[in-house]
Each structure stands twice: as structure tokens, then as C-alpha cells.
Amino acid sequence: MREGINLLGSASPVMVSATALECWEDMKKSESVVITAHRSPDGDAVGAALGLHHHLKEMGIATSVVLPDRFPSFLDWIPGTDGICFYDENAEKATQLMHHADVIWCLDFNGLDRVGKMENDLRDSPAKKWVVDHHQLPDDFADRLLSDSSCGSTCELLVDLIVGWGQADALSDDAMACLYVGIMTDTGSFRFPSVTAHTHAVLAHFLSRGLDHARIHQNTFDEQSLNRVQLQGFAMSERLHLHNEFGLAVVGLGCNDLERFHYKSGDTEGLVNKVLGLAGVRVAIMAREAELGLIKLSLRSVGDFSVRDLAASEFDGGGHKNAAGGVVRGMTLLEFNDFVSKSLPKWFET
Ligand code: 5GP
Ligand code: MN
Numbered sequence: 434m435r436e437g438i439n440l441l442g443s444a445s446p447v448m449v450s451a452t453a454l455e456c457w458e459d460m461k462k463s464e465s466v467v468i469t470a471h472r473s474p475d476g477d478a479v480g481a482a483l484g485l486h487h488h489l490k491e492m493g494i495a496t497s498v499v500l501p502d503r504f505p506s507f508l509d510w511i512p513g514t515d516g517i518c519f520y521d522e523n524a525e526k527a528t529q530l531m532h533h534a535d536v537i538w539c540l541d542f543n544g545l546d547r548v549g550k551m552e553n554d555l556r557d558s559p560a561k562k563w564v565v566d567h568h569q570l571p572d573d574f575a576d577r578l579l580s581d582s583s584c585g586s587t588c589e590l591l592v593d594l595i596v597g598w599g600q601a602d603a604l605s606d607d608a609m610a611c612l613y614v615g616i617m618t619d620t621g622s623f624r625f626p627s628v629t630a631h632t633h634a635v636l637a638h639f640l641s642r643g644l645d646h647a648r649i650h651q652n653t654f655d656e657q658s659l660n661r662v663q664l665q666g667f668a669m670s671e672r673l674h675l676h677n678e679f680g681l682a683v684v685g686l687g688c689n690d691l692e693r694f695h696y697k698s699g700d701t702e703g704l705v706n707k708v709l710g711l712a713g714v715r716v717a718i719m720a721r722e723a724e725l726g727l728i729k730l731s732l733r734s735v736g737d738f739s740v741r742d743l744a745a746s747e748f749d750g751g752g753h754k755n756a757a758g759g760v761v762r763g764m765t766l767l768e769f770n771d772f773v774s775k776s777l778p779k780w781f782e783t
Pocket of ligand 1 (some may be wrong): 732749750751753757758759
């Protein structure tokens with residue numbers, strides 16, 4: 434669907450029964466527009482929401498950004514974060530905004546259950562739901578849909594849409610910075626197999642328009658707190674379980690560990706990739722005890738092993754083939770490690 438798109442805007446991405454330009458015409462007529470993304474928003478979710486917000490503002494369309502909850506603090510520097518309405522902090526305002534909207538852009542998620550406690554208020558809003566997303570098999574909730582699971586990030590898809598609107602040269606510094614963050618974080622800094630020539634064409638376009646990419650990398654990755662660095666070092670040296678015969682490794686952090694290093698949201702970001710970076714490891718699991726009896730999982734793999742399938746079948750989760758998430762309820766970390774050890778033969782039987 435997107436193959437024909439290039440940065441000269443020769444083709445338009447198709448949204449269900451509408452071309453990009455029809456979508457733009459409807460956008461101009463909308464009086465109240467909300468932009469949202471999935472819960473525990475990552476760089477792609479925040480970058481997409483604020484990137485679209487900045488771009489539409491540049492084009493004379495005001496929008497409100499509503500997110501289910503806070504994003505990790507290493508994204509605090511992103512332009513526009515102070516204007517976001519967080520549902521878990523101000524549900525009344527968030528619900529009002531969604532209820533009075535004509536259109537709600539739903540970015541970087543494929544099912545209403547991905548917005549957590551906001552799910553019912555989002556579903557009940559009479560607004561049209563326009564979805565831009567790169568996860569597989571979107572649920573049937575979109576009035577318009579731009580979906581491509583082969584694309585590395587929602588932000589890259591949004592650029593295609595903006596190109597389809599004929600506005601590639603109108604992208605502001607703020608919009609480009611946000612969209613760059615999403616592409617950068619969801620592709621592991623442009624290294625995953627999902628990166629294509631098109632991804633680099635988008636980046637080249639941003640740089641040719643003067644984007645300060647070095648500053649973005651520095652702001653995102655080189656302002657880490659000592660606590661965060663020490664927590665990750667502790668995790669790798671004291672909390673790693675290697676299952677060499679299966680090429681799987683688990684790193685688990687309990688409530689006590691997190692307290693000891695004054696854990697803040699986002700402090701474990703990237704840890705699971707460090708585990709995956711160990712020689713011989715093909716599947717990595719990071720388990721973080723959010724509260725007693727609730728463990729959040731991040732799963733990564735290289736090659737054919739689908740952590741999305743594992744997350745979906747065992748951990749009430751989902752995601753992509755090589756990057757997924759899920760939850761474990763009613764187990765301690767110790768019990769979870771036992772569960773993994775016992776389940777390995779089943780997970781890896783061919
Ligand atoms: P992360 O490990 O970075 O939190 O998430 C990796 C990927 O898995 C992301 O694409 C994210 O959208 C997805 N993901 C994370 N947690 C969940 C979950 O609980 N349910 C589903 N369906 N996807 C998840
Ligand atoms: Mn994404």
C-alpha cells in the first residue's frame with residue numbers, strides 16, 4: 434500500500450475508503466480534534482502524538498493530546514509534553530475532550546484494550562476514530578485506518594500521510610523532532626530489520642530541512658540518572674538467569690531492587706536489549722515487579738522465534754514478532770523464574 438510513496442508525494446497512502454487528500458479535507462472541516470496513543474506510551478507513541486499535534490498546528494488546526502498515563506522521564510525534553518492531558522491524572526478533562534471531539538486520532542495501537550483504564554471512555558466517545566498503527570491485525574474499531582505492520586514505527590507512517598497531504602516541506606522543527614524520536618526509538622536507533630531505504634529517505638528529508646539529530650540522540654540517551662545506570666548494572670550482574678541450552682535469558686527486578694535504586698518510570702528501558710545483546714541469547718525477557726502479584730514483561734528476540742506469540746499465549750500480551758510485552762499475575766519473581774524454567778521445553782519444542 435505504501436510502496437509507491439516517496440518524499441515527492443507522488444502517491445497517497447490509503448485510509449479505509451478514503452485517500453489521504455479526502456482525509457485532509459475532513460480534517461479541515463473538523464472543529465475539535467483529539468490525538469491519543471497507547472498506555473505506558475513509548476517514544477513512538479509520544480513522538481507520533483506530539484509530531485501530529487505540532488504539524489496540524491502549523492497547518493492551522495488546533496488539537497488536544499490525551500494520553501492514558503505518563504511516559505518515561507527520558508522523553509521529558511520532547512517539545513510540547515507540558516500540554517498533554519493524562520487520563521490517569523485528570524480523567525474528567527480527558528473524557529470531556531474525547532466526548533466533544535469530531536475526530537480522535539488513535540496512534541500506535543491496534544486495539545482499544547491498549548489504552549488501559551481509558552478504554553471505555555474512548556470507545557464511548559461519538560468521535561470518529563482514525564487509526565495510524567504498525568501492529569499486526571488491528572481490531573475493528575477504526576473509522577479510518579492506515580496500518581502497515583512491516584513499517585518500523587507509527588511515526589514513519591505518519592510522515593507518509595503528511596507526504597500524501599502534500600505537506601512534507603511544511604514540517605516544522607518541532608514536528609520533525611517528535612517524529613524522529615519515534616522512528617529512532619522503535620528501530621533501536623535505525624538498526625532493526627524493519628528499517629528500509631524509505632526510513633532513511635524520511636530521515637534524509639528531516640536532515641535536509643535542518644533537523645538537529647545529534648541533539649535528539651543526546652537528549653534521549655545521554656542524560657541518564659546515576660540511579661538508572663546503577664539499577665541496570667545491578668540487574669545484569671545480580672539478577673540475570675541464563676538458560677544457555679535454549680538461548681534464552683531472563684532478567685528480573687523485584688520491588689525491593691527498584692526501591693533501592695529509586696526507580697522512576699523508564700529506568701529499565703533498554704535493559705532487555707542489553708540482555709539480548711549477550712552472545713548466544715536469542716530470546717530475552719525483562720521482568721519488573723510493578724506491585725506484589727503483578728509483573729510486567731518486556732520480551733525481545735532475534736530471528737524466527739515470535740515473542741508476540743509467546744506473550745499472547747502465556748502473558749496476556751502482544752506486540753511484534755521480535756518485540757512484545759505482557760503481564761504475569763499472582764506470581765512472585767521467584768515463582769516466575771521457576772515457571773520459565775519449567776516451560777522452556779514446551780516453548781521451544783519444534
Ligand atoms: P515494550 O517491551 O517496549 O514495553 O513493548 C514492546 C512492544 O510490545 C511494543 O510494540 C508494545 O506496543 C507491545 N506491548 C507491550 N506491552 C503490551 C501488552 O500488554 N499488550 C500488547 N498487546 N502489546 C504490548
Ligand atoms: Mn510503535
